Amino acid sequence: QVQLVESGGGLVQAGGSLRLSCVASGSIFSINAMGWYRQAPGKQRELVARITSAGSTNYADSVKGRFTISRDNAKNTVYLQMNSLKPEDTAVYYCNADLYSHYRGLYWGQGTQVTVSS
Numbered sequence: 001q002v003q004l005v006e007s008g009g010g011l012v013q014a015g016g017s018l019r020l021s022c023v024a025s026g027s028i029f030s031i032n033a034m035g036w037y038r039q040a041p042g043k044q045r046e047l048v049a050r051i052t053s054a055g056s057t058n059y060a061d062s063v064k065g066r067f068t069i070s071r072d073n074a075k076n077t078v079y080l081q082m083n084s085l086k087p088e089d090t091a092v093y094y095c096n097a098d099l100y101s102h103y104r105g106l107y108w109g110q111g112t113q114v115t116v117s118s
Helices: none
Strands: 002-007 010-013 018-026 030-039 046-051 057-059 067-072 077-082 091-100 104-108 112-117
Touching: 002 091, 002 104, 018 030, 018 091, 018 112, 030 067, 030 077, 046 067, 046 077, 057 067, 077 091
Parallel strands: 010 112
Antiparallel strands: 002 018, 018 077, 030 046, 030 091, 046 057, 067 077, 091 104, 091 112
16 A cells, blocks of 8 residues: 655745655555645646656746755655745645556645645
8 A cells, every 4th residue: 555645734924935745655666756736726736846766857837946846765755845935826735656566556645735825
């Protein structure tokens, strides 16, 4: 059984920072890409940032220059450093991982709430 558990969400004022973490655990043989998505009320889930096993990254245009994704392969952990937060960043943030367990699959965490007040 594979689990992804996010942490680090919370309430922050505009201009502030938060760091999200997501740990993958269970019967994992290897992890390919890991990513962060977010979903605001009434909106579709959207990609925020993604990082491959080799460290290549891509970001949504709306967060470029403010957010940084990184990962620790030894700990099966992906991070999202969020700086200069804006009210429009308010959403539930989900991590996912494309990984090999007993079979290859895309796994999701349960989400962590990020609220940015103006």
